[in-house]
Amino acid sequence: MAKDKKFVSEITSRDEDFAQWFTDVCIKAELIDYSSIKGFTVMRPYGQALWENIQKSLDAKFKATGHENVAMPLLIPESLLQKEKDHVEGFAPEVAWVTYGGSEKLEERYCVRPTSETLFCDHWAHVLQSYRQLPMKYNQWCSVVRWEKTTRPFLRGREFFWQEGHTIHETEQEAQEETLQMLNIYADFAENELMMPVIKGRKTPSEQFAGAQATYTIEAMMHDGKALQSGTSHYFGDGFARAFDVTFADRNNTQSYPFQTSWGVSTRIIGALIMSHGDDYGLILPPAVAPIQVVIVPVAQHKEGVLEAAARLKERIGKLYRVKLDDSDNSPGWKFNQYEMKGVPLRVEIGPKDIENNQCVIVRRDNHEKTVVSLDNLENELARLTKELEQALFDKAKANMESKTETLSTMEEIITSATTKDGFIKTLWCGDEECEKAMKEKAGLTSRCMPFGEQDDIDGVCPVCGKKAKHRVIWGKAY
């Protein structure tokens, strides 16, 4: 066991130093590696496979709701970025500028896209003519660049991967419905596949996307009580359309502006996964997106028949799950640790005694519980344990969120709570941006969202100014 312990001790304990634990898991589970380019990481095969599973699932949901993938240019001319005033103010300070092509200085600077609203609008201005072409519901998978000062794997990088959906619609109502439909798709994905409870709500105006009329968000709580914005969906009205002169002949043959949305989920969600479910043994991956759902570790594999039995198991399980058989020379103990670090949901052990008894042992990653399973009942048991593990991940994260959420009404309570621990604080709010600033300055809190379903029974005052409250807000410290 000494060796096992050493392996585990190579990562920092989660409760000792959460930030260091997070970085250790990213590196040790071989999700990413640092590169020589400051703020840029390398997505290693295991991290990329995880992202591809996330992509596959979301992409299918986008296509099922009538969205089509496209690919816009990587670069944006400065003049194009500047067409929408709020948008350029939000993004210009943090973009990377291309100024030379080969040895020639460019006449106009191009920025590497930080997001692509301007490019989509430019395209639509070119191709849109009639209401018959609407809606146009597009998505692209790509990376974007934002020149951040401080960076952390998955959470904040100068380059990150994401999908950005961009749509235009004939009517305001249809665009608003689209915005909420996509938020719901994100929430369902987070809760039912990533097993990560989220709060759906609307951002306060100061936290809105640059150029949006409304921004909706799903907010998750990490194990340490901090918030992580895990997906956003924006409603633009016709502001961008007006700025970019995107028009169409409507049903009365009048030139009209379409109503627009955009929505995105990025590799940040991998950071959310890690910090929601991981423990001191490393990553714990929800089965729906785990690159390896079941790992088979032969025990006493030099003994006759063990590797053959393991191979037969692999073939059988491989029909239903993404499975890996590790028949390398490493010890079973080393393998156990290795795949626990990588967060593989279920481990199947098979040795001579198991073969004799027509059984195998299945170990759950989350609670290390061992179940001896008759091979006659293998598929049923794998399905049952997968379901149970999924539910347990969700329940644990949900319990964490609930135990770290308080409803408070006075500044004194809020400041005391916020300075002693991290978590969500729910309060009323008058709607004034000055009071929001005060929450930041006095309690170090930012508004996460105005949660859906909790805005109808507002009866009380804003804890900052004492004026009549109009909204209920969830505050927190955020990644």
Added chain:
Amino acid sequence: MAKDKKFVSEITSRDEDFAQWFTDVCIKAELIDYSSIKGFTVMRPYGQALWENIQKSLDAKFKATGHENVAMPLLIPESLLQKEKDHVEGFAPEVAWVTYGGSEKLEERYCVRPTSETLFCDHWAHVLQSYRQLPMKYNQWCSVVRWEKTTRPFLRGREFFWQEGHTIHETEQEAQEETLQMLNIYADFAENELMMPVIKGRKTPSEQFAGAQATYTIEAMMHDGKALQSGTSHYFGDGFARAFDVTFADRNNTQSYPFQTSWGVSTRIIGALIMSHGDDYGLILPPAVAPIQVVIVPVAQHKEGVLEAAARLKERIGKLYRVKLDDSDNSPGWKFNQYEMKGVPLRVEIGPKDIENNQCVIVRRDNHEKTVVSLDNLENELARLTKELEQALFDKAKANMESKTETLSTMEEIITSATTKDGFIKTLWCGDEECEKAMKEKAGLTSRCMPFGEQDDIDGVCPVCGKKAKHRVIWGKAY
């Protein structure tokens, strides 16, 4: 028919102006659109769906041969690009340079990756330790930027999409085998799925990739007789490893350099597809990668039962093919033209008379041949017609290549041929770069490759210098 004719006449005739015909097809089939950013195009939904089908097929082949996807940074610091001398000389003149992050001038310039050998080497130098980790067989799907002067959709753009495979191996032999394995995968894909005959061969040294010891290529011939390099695979020896100090402890515990390969296919292959198979009606797509494999057009759709019968057909065909039912208000004639322009391989027509007779009409895109098919035999007939269309596409392209390939031995013959028509010219060659340059200057020809299987029986002289020949070369004019 007047309307149909008008629609068709909107694209230039292929034999009148091949270049204009090509551009017309790209735009009219809605594969791409021009953007406001010079040299950059927008990949529209139909083009992107086509590329995604190409990606899906190739990606599965890469994974089946043990390759894993990764994602490297978008930017390369100038110092990293400069580490391999030949490589930087090849690429530095045509890269886009990022010089500012927000409002701050960067201490070092970063280029947008024109290709990623330097990034992969930088990563390997960081993570590679032991021969036990070898081979590392990686691939990434991404876009790259090269600041070209003149650009054309799919063929030459300042940004293009591709996959770049990068591998390192313990031995020279293994790396060389990898290089050829990937070339064969490309050739099989081109011939069996894109139905595009290709010639496999080795590039002459002057045409090698910057930094490579050997470059292999698949060369296709377009309808106009010009060549299009459709995929390349490079063997690097240990040159990059030495330049980037990528080392590992080998089986004798000595620090050694691994042997390296890279290989790529880009969206150029879509250009190749268009120019191999297309005709005056527009695109013709091979079924394996066509976004829509079968389009159903109801005839007299206002009549009772027609749309219902079409919907039943869609459900039935949709189990086996990517199918679209166009029940829009446009006339059948308009729809016929539209899906011919888009290159949909098979069209299924169903009208009242067909329903009465328990039949439908299937029309092949390539030769417009109509077959009346009993619905009892629908699946068999769709399969048969798909196969026949595939074979016909291949045979036609093959016949074009063969009819435009000449074997010549004197400069006089070569110059006469090259100045009167486009095609492949096969000659012997002494191996001297000066003679290669003379072929360019005197006949306007570049060496496409030294074809495999034709290098053993060299008996004769170089047509340029008259010295003893060492190789057989295929020359041509290339896109």
